Amino acid sequence: MTKTVRRSEQGKGARTRERIIDAAVLLLDADGEAGLTFRTLAMRLETGHGAIQWHFSTKGDLIAAAADVVVGRALTGAAPGAGAGAREAIRAVALAVYDVIGAHPWVGDQLARPPWAGAMLKIFERLGRQVVALGVPAEARFTATSALLIHIVGAGRQEAINSHSLQARTDRQDFLDDLAAHWGQLDAGEYAFTRTMADQLRGHDDRAEFLAGVDLVLAGIEHLEHAAAGHVPRPSTHARR
Known part of the structure; x- marks a missing residue:
């Protein structure tokens, strides 16, 4: 009986947390971070501050959680077609992030904040797995994944700023x-x-230029892959005259 009650309370708490995040996303989309306050959110939800602060102690915690949910949903839908390879999977992730930042400009600001956590780590993980699938040598995987991440988030954020x-x-x-x-x-x-x-x-075209940038980074990554396999000539080690 006690376990049943506890599970019911946990489920209710999760639904309340989800309602808070969904309402926060709407406020952030409409008026940016300045438009999101616990007071405004409480009025929207017809509840008290305490109910919100039970789940999120600060506004920053709430925005981070909202970004995490929005990006997570976008990544869930970022599935390339059947039989697609790692390159296509990376492009699908890139477009998903680009589009979610375009639809929710505040997400770009959140992703740009240190340290990398939450939503940023989810993107890094998705990209990194595909970098491994591309055959990039272990010592170059951090650099390759970081280069992709910086281009995707940076270009997406800048385009959202420009569009706004x-x-x-x-x-x-x-x-x-x-x-x-x-x-x-x-x-x-x-x-x-x-x-x-x-x-x-x-x-x-902004979207085409964004994807062209992704392809440029991928071309460099694939160069690393071929070099590791011995297919690309390495620079000469002879001393210059």
Whole structure:
């Protein structure tokens, strides 16, 4: 009897915690971290502060838990097609994280905070398993996985910031046209390269560029794999003249 009551209480507590997180996500999506307070959340849930603080002692703990849940759901759905290899699995994880940060911009800020924990560790683990499946030598796995993680989270977060800023100001294409025109008029001596990128900036697709960056990192990782197998020439050890 006691065990049955305890399980019932645990189940009720888990449901309450889930309701708190779901309500917090809605507030974070609407108004960012500034819009989430225990008072506002208590009003939304029609409960008292104590019920919330029983599960989350601080606002930071709640945001971390919310990010963990949102990212966890995204990763659960990040399954490539049947028969897909490690490369496709990594791209699926990358797109899932990119999209979840785009849908919930506050998640990008949370993932960028040290130390790596919760949601960030989940992404690192998923990527790392596929890096191992690619055949990357053990001594290079941390670097390879970290490079993927930094690009995915960093690019996703920056794109979310850009999108939010554009929504408040102007149409995306108008913005890119104006920025490209500015690049084209930069000093030819000081910005010789940037001037040549104006047309590509004007017509680029954010999602395609993000995936191209993932593929660039993967190309470097695969180079490590081939080098470990002896398929890639290693730099000469002869002394330079």
